[in-house]
Amino acid sequence: MTQNAASSATGTPVDTLVNQVMDHIRQRIANRSLVAGARIPSIRQSAETMGVSKSTVVDAYDRLVAEGTLVSRRGSGFFVAGQTSPLSIAQLAPKLDRAIDPFWVSRQSLNSDDTVLKPGCGWLPPDWMPNDAIRRALRHVARGPDAALTDYAAPLGSLPLRDHLARRMAEHGITPALDQIMLTESGTQAIDLLCRLLIEPGDTVFVDDPCYFNFHALFHAHRAHIVAIPFLADGPDMDAFEDAAEQHRPRLYVTNSGLHNPTGASLSPVKAHRVLKACEKHKIRIIEDDIFADFETSPAPRLAAFDGLDTVVHIGSFSKTLSASIRCGYIATRPDWIDKLLDLKIATSFGGGNLSSALVLSVLRDGSYRKHMEHVRQRLARTMTDCASKLAELGITPVTPPGAGMFLWARLPHNIDAANLAHAALKQNIILAPGNVFSLTKSAGSLMRFNVTQSLHPRILAFLNHEIT
Amino acid sequence: MTQNAASSATGTPVDTLVNQVMDHIRQRIANRSLVAGARIPSIRQSAETMGVSKSTVVDAYDRLVAEGTLVSRRGSGFFVAGQTSPLSIAQLAPKLDRAIDPFWVSRQSLNSDDTVLKPGCGWLPPDWMPNDAIRRALRHVARGPDAALTDYAAPLGSLPLRDHLARRMAEHGITPALDQIMLTESGTQAIDLLCRLLIEPGDTVFVDDPCYFNFHALFHAHRAHIVAIPFLADGPDMDAFEDAAEQHRPRLYVTNSGLHNPTGASLSPVKAHRVLKACEKHKIRIIEDDIFADFETSPAPRLAAFDGLDTVVHIGSFSKTLSASIRCGYIATRPDWIDKLLDLKIATSFGGGNLSSALVLSVLRDGSYRKHMEHVRQRLARTMTDCASKLAELGITPVTPPGAGMFLWARLPHNIDAANLAHAALKQNIILAPGNVFSLTKSAGSLMRFNVTQSLHPRILAFLNHEIT
The missing domain is CATH 3.90.1150.10 (Aspartate Aminotransferase, domain 1)
Structure with a gap:
């Protein structure tokens, strides 16, 4: 109801008149009766000529400046933009002939x-996503405090959202303190920051074979040596894992415990135990990417729960379940790693914002999620x-x-x-x-x-x- | 007006009753009349006991599940969360004793x-920022199409925003085609992606002395060798620049042409020309970070305008002028570099969202910016x-x-x-x-x-x- 009322408010006669003035000026530029650099009629003149109020003309000129059609020079009036953009709106052509690669x-x-x-x-099609809940969250945040609108977030990110995430993780037996959770722009950025922290160029990382294809691209960007371990119906092939660990001395293993991408398989408790034992023996850190958690119908064990967030880092986001447009991911890990990750996050993306967190939290809290x-x-x-x-x-x-x-x-x-x-x-x-x-x-x-x-x-x-x- | 109407809509009696039911359950958990794992009264029972409708109880239970107080087991009802979070909300302690470093x-x-x-x-204090315009933008996007709410953006980012950015840049004589502009999460992410593209560990980069301190942190994260060139009232000390270029063979120079941080100085046309000549001679790429552009009162020359975006990359964001919470930066550069930057962006942060772009564009377009x-x-x-x-x-x-x-x-x-x-x-x-x-x-x-x-x-x-x- 609020939605309809507000929609009709934007369609008032005033708005139509502003658009008419804008169209009139645009037409005069298009038919070259006003050329680049030309001074356009004063607000008073235009108001008289077109039979509208001066405030309507002011609004129209402001919007034409905002869209780059006019420029305003203080004290001397409005002019047709001197150097009009040589550009036309064109879609990216589909790259039909590109070889099949991770990108x-x-x-x-x-x-x-x-x-x-x-x-x-x-990801899910748009009509599977909670669009109405997000519209409500936008209106909710529009009524809320300024801090979510314009200010940088604290380095760790929104405290109430971290609190909520801690409670969600506790349902899987993962129990980070609140300052063991850091928000990121996305799940991918979470893994990227962990790569910066945990691996050097030339280090070996283990991925599953098959695995989410972007892991290849991401580790490639970090110049890692990637080794793929066959992934079976209940987790990695542990004999192959052990052999490859002996041979390649990897620093890192990235996987999905619940609902593996692309296979849809889940880690079994037995495999979870063997993975942790092997990684402990060979000093391999683990990133457990849990972005599909909320699709699970029978929960798989989480490596981070067994390990107590010692060498297993737990990451996730809401891109697949709530919105890919509201950018919000997170990392749960050891306090000493969080401290270093904070420095890396500030260096490479400075502060985050509270807007995404406020929107996500609003949807999570009101029961609609x-x-x-x-x-x-x-x-x-x-x-x-x-x-x-x-x-x-x-x-x-x-x-x-x-x-x-x-x-x-x-x-x-x-x-x-x-x-x-x-x-x-x-x-x-x-x-x-x-x-x-x-x-x-x-x-x-x-x-x-x-x-x-x-x-x-x-x-x-x-x-x-x-x-x- | 929409704001007030909506605010009062959330304060209806129904909402109050839901909160009362929630508080009642929370109190019974707090005073241990309901313990972890206990089944809580059925919806019918609670509705009768508390004299409210069943739908009120359903709402209250849903929200208690959403906040992690209860868990729902399909077919068997609602239970007090089995493993309550051991955490309390605690603010980060100020780090008083930390040495003064870039972070x-x-x-x-x-x-x-x-x-x-x-x-x-x-950055500016919150009360200097366009909070009302952002509230309007949130309501505007809440009424708009689904795509901005939940879907990933196209790899380059929102086309209408890129079109708007092209027009803004044209005012400074910088004329990228639309597919020469890529949106990023922030200005800092823009520079970070360019570092991934343009430098290798051990490469030398030039910064100004003094410069924005986070450049040190960022280049440090990329393991660059950083050399600082004295920055004078009208740009870098070009004799020192030339000498250092001979000696260190840098790959990259990052600077602010208009309103240099921290000095507030602006590049003079003479210095701009000498910088470009020196960088051409020594094959040094330039990142021109233009995030303070809109604070200018008399425009400085832009290196990217002289150079035609050949070796000068132009970047910016709206963090300082519109909102630091709405994450949105951009890169304008050569088409062949854009192509590589797209792969790097996908690998390290996957898709961006259209929400930030839609909000920024809404504020830019309606004249309020x-x-x-x-x-x-x-x-x-x-x-x-x-x-x-x-x-x-x-x-x-x-x-x-x-x-x-x-x-x-x-x-x-x-x-x-x-x-x-x-x-x-x-x-x-x-x-x-x-x-x-x-x-x-x-x-x-x-x-x-x-x-x-x-x-x-x-x-x-x-x-x-x-x-x-």
Whole structure:
């Protein structure tokens, strides 16, 4: 109701008159009756000529200055912008011919265009997200204190949000003190800061094979030596892990304990114990990336809970569950590491803001987040079943049994090359995520990650049917 | 008006009843009539006992789950959170004894506490910021499309904001195409990404002496060899620049052309030309950090305008003028560098969001930003004059003649050590910015940067009067 009332308030006659004055000036510039550098009629003159009030003209001129069409010179009036911008609005051309690399799916998926279907992308479609709750949160913050609007946040970030995060983590048995939690701009920035802290160029890091493809890009940016350990249905292949640890002396291992990306698998308690023992023995630090936590229907063990945040760092964000547009991630780790991470965060991004935190906290606190996630988990369960069955009809079979979350990690029939299929799909404006994007060893050539929330469009199923059967 | 209407809407009786139910449950937990793990009364029971509707109880329980007090187990009801958080809300203790280093002023200034005065901090006080315009922008975005609320932004960032930025830059003679502009989370992140692109560990970078202290921290994080070039009233000392370039073969130079931090000086056209010639000769790339642009009253030349964005990269943000809480910076550079920067941005922070861009654009477009900045420039001019005169009475004299912007770079009388003075000030909850925080060569021992908007508090003047005279 507030929304409608406010909408109509912006459509008042005054607003229309301001737009009319703006259009009039723009037309005179377009038809060159006013040229670059020309002084435009005074406020009084324009008000008389156009039969509007002086305040309407002032508003219109201000907005034309704000959009760069006019410039104002104090004391001498308004002028047509002297050096008009030589630019026209043009969309980025799709990069059709780019080789499949860790950036390929990211860039393609991020270039938003409603005509493109994205069964390969790693997030929920907009209509699955809690848009109404976020609108409420925006209005809530608009009524709140100034600090969230303009000021820098404290170095660790919003205290009430850290308090809330501590309570959430406690549900998984992870019990950081409040000053063991630092907010970041995103989950990715959290891992990036940890790389700056924990590894040097040339150090070896372990990733899962397959793993979230951006881990490859991120560690590559840190000039790390990346070694991929086969990931099975309940966690890493521990024999391979131990052998590779002996051989490569890694400093760091990054993984998802609950709802692994891309496989959808969860770590078993037995594997969790073995991972921790091996990492303790070989002095390997662990980053546990928990951004899919709230999609879980039966909780997996968390490495950080067993380890007490000693060498396991726990990170997360709300990009997948609440909003990717409200940037907010976090790190929970040892106090001495937090202290160093704070310096790194200030050096490389200075202060954060409280706006994102205030918005996230507002949605978390008013109960709408819990309802939203309950709804999403139920809808995901139905959609996963539906998608698995549709893909099975095409001979595409799950590698990990379909479970919670949005990902189905599946094998194409007839040894079809997933990268070739993805190239063919792109020509039809369909973005797929071929297995080898996730596999450092390129051992997933006929596998594919399907985001079940974005895979059931008839055009996708028709494409797969045509190409596969 | 919308604001008031909405405020009263949240104070309806229903909301009060929900809070009463929540308080009742919280009290029973506090007085241990309900213990951890206990099942709490069913919704029907509570509604009957407390004489409220079932939907009120449902709301209250949902919020108690959202805040972590209760947990909900599907099918079996609500329970007191099994593992209550062992944490209490505690503020970060001020780090009084920490040595003065590049992080000192940052951390102290960012730890916000209303009892602390901050003449040493690098931004405007909250009541100088356009809070009302931001409240309007929040309500505007709350009425707008979903994409700004939940989705990732395109890799380059919001197209309409980039278009607006291009027009702003054109006013300074800088004319990037739209795909030569990339949005970032902040100005600092912009420089950080450029460091990843342009320098290797061990490379030499030039900074000004003095310069914004966080440049030291940032380049240190990139393991660069930092060389500081004396900065005079109209730009760098070019003889020293040339000699150091011969000797150190730097890869990069970072500076502020308009309103240099901390000196408040501006680059002269003659110096701009000599800087560009020297950097061309020695193949030095330049980052021109323009975050103080909108404080200027008489525009300085921009290196990026002379150079056509060939080897000069232009960056900026709205942290100092619009909001530090709405994170939004930008980079304008060559297309081939943009392409590489995009990969680095995706790898290290994945997608940005459109929320910050939508908010910034809303404030820029409706004319309120221009009015706000005009007001700020006038108020700054008065405050600068006032502050310079008050400091002169104490024998504190400007090094750079007082001009536009918020910084007065000044010399203490009697060779007083600025770091000692800052330590004494901290004991009285006053944060100063001693000169050597900005000087790599520690040649500014009796200089001090005053933020004139935060220096006129009687307690500060009394402290300085007591310590100095």
